[in-house]
Amino acid sequence: MGKQVRVSGCKAVAEAVKAANVDVIASYPIRPYTGTMVELARMVAEGELDAEFVHAEGEHAQLSVVLGASAAGARVFTGSAGVGVTYAFEVYSPTSGEFHPVQCMIANRTLDPPGDFGSEHTEAMATRDQGWIMGWAASPQEAYDNTLIYYRLGEDPRVMLPQFPCQDGYFVSHISGPVELADPGQVKEFLPEFRPARALDPRRPVIMGPQCHADQGAAIELGRAEAMRNAREIIPQVYDEFARIFGRRYDPFLEEYKTDDAEVVFFGQGAHTVPARLAADRLRAQGLKVGVVQLRFMRPFPTDAVAERLARFKVVGIIENSNSFGSAFDAGPLTAEVHASLYYAENRPQILTFLAGLGGENIRLGAYGEMARAMHAAAQAGRVGDGAGHVGEGAGRVGGGKHVFWLGFEPLGDAGVEHVAASEDGDGGSDGEGGGW
């Protein structure tokens, strides 16, 4: 069993990078991920970690440096946040397309505007279609574990894909929490040395990333698609291995909290699922059967797990922490993917979306209460499959169709609440401002 420390998400990742014995690191500062690089620079300077530390002239260069180093067979690490992530965008597709299992942490920060330091998933979500493995940590411990898990997954010969381990800026990156550091022996067992089948080597010259012809394009894309599918296949095995070696068992795709008898669940990824759990406890004390489902991977998206496991609830309330302007339902990418995954399910839950925490805004406990009451009210009207609402009837939704809400800007009462309140008034707490419960 490893050493217990109390560290921030930034520092936790630095510790994991050290444990993974990374060979090449490329840095460039941007809040809020900078702390990881500060810590890694110190480790390298003080001889704790034997790695090349390259300070790049920008994010595009950062990603290019680690792409090249990975091609030469090095285990590499880099990271960014906010507009830094988008500045490097050009390099993401070649990294996955040429199968370099680069790891680039993201500590989320809003894009401009608002460009404040706050966490919002939008910048990371913008890269979700670039062939990178992507998911969120909800705590420093998860951030630590994800770095190890992602290297293992990405470097698997059946996968060989780059990875974005994400963590909410500030909430995870800057607030310290308990972390159990791994023993070197454990890491060695879980994460073997990186030995790619093909690496740049002057003794055996190869060309990587050549100019392609149109008739090669589809085949190249299929290769990436298959690698991502393989990743989805082997994720459960990787988590089994992780649990066996480190003693921490995560659900590989969907972490569930108090869902056994839940009628309604919050669905989200990353930091906001932590206060959602604490809110669920309080709401349960008031008689609302609330649970929480935390999504582990945005890419590969666990379509089957989402379809099978969300179908049993009456209402799923998505905490949507990023924007996709003009997308399906005018919500965000999470909303579109959850709807798509549930399309073939026989008994579909109602899905409400709460655009929340944008700009890094703190979602207060009272707000979870308000969301839960809206979900509960919708639940009283039943599930989509119960005949409570069908396509063609107010766009298939109970209460006339509105099911996407900007938290704090729109009353949540439209989610079938009036409809229900007339017939049944049993939700136990009607403190609309959510402050007093």
Added chain:
Amino acid sequence: MALQPNLIEVTVWYRGVVEGRLARQVTNSLADAAQTEGSYVQAFDNYTDLPDRVYVPCRSYARICPEPIAEPYTYVNSNPSLVVCTDAALVKGCNVLKGIDPGGTLIVNTRRDPEFVLGLVKDLPQKARLKKVATLDAGTAHQPNTPQGGIEGSTEKAGTMRTAAALLGAIAKVTGMVSLETLTKKAPAAAEMMAHGYAFVRELANPDYDPNDTASEAAEFGRRGKVDLIVPAPLPNGSQEGHITGNYRLQRPVVDQKICTACKICWVSCPDACITMVKDDEAAAAAAAAGEADGGLDGGADGAVPAAADGGGSAATGEKVKVNLKYCKGCGICWNVCPLKCIKPVDELDFAGGVVRITYSI
């Protein structure tokens, strides 16, 4: 507060860059000790203060609770029951009592007495919630040190604790939220300084304390309107009301106008354009308007010695140096560049209550 009545919040005010480590030593050690004593804890830094700017007032937080903390991911402590300031000028320059829990405590690192500190908070709207004020001379910590990964969400390697240890001892004595024994056990090397703080902290009850003063809190979750990103800009040479920097200042430049030759070297050197050259009569008028020797934030006199019409070279040009104290950071550049050494740094605290306690040696 209403959400979790048993939650104890501790806010430590400190000076950016130079005291970041000190503040984190206090909050981390408090949280550690409380955890050892069986509480759920957190320690974190404010995310929107600007801790990479020298002397900027910043905050570090600890939270202690007998049950799991219900809102672990929050930016600030809304209702601290203990506020600690690493120097008394912070009390003068910031509303350190904002949101303080009724019955709360203020501990200040200063050689001055608790009565003096009470004087500094007398204009603060929530001062009736303050039950106790305590002071301790824990030494100055605001000498430069090398931040080691401590900035930006990481944590540094443990350094030796001096000022922090003394403050922790004082906290144990005044609030009892953790015991001196636990603190000492966690950091045996700092035991002596902790005992010093415990023994020498001076306490004073706030005579204006009113346990029933529970002025209403801002609504925690309200509906909002839209924000327009195109806003009227201040004049290019105007002041930025949203970013007043005068409370960075520990020492204030005071000009001996009798000696000043109006050479304008300070005027051209001030990095914040806080110095203006004004005509004698303008200066006198501004001083009269400000109405007190302390001068208010950008009052005319600003500690300038009352105009001496017959004195020194400035009479030749009829100009005087005027410092805008709303923005002067006390960086010391002006008093270092003045060829005649006629600008002197004076402790900001010496200007409390409009009293200018200064004598010139030249």
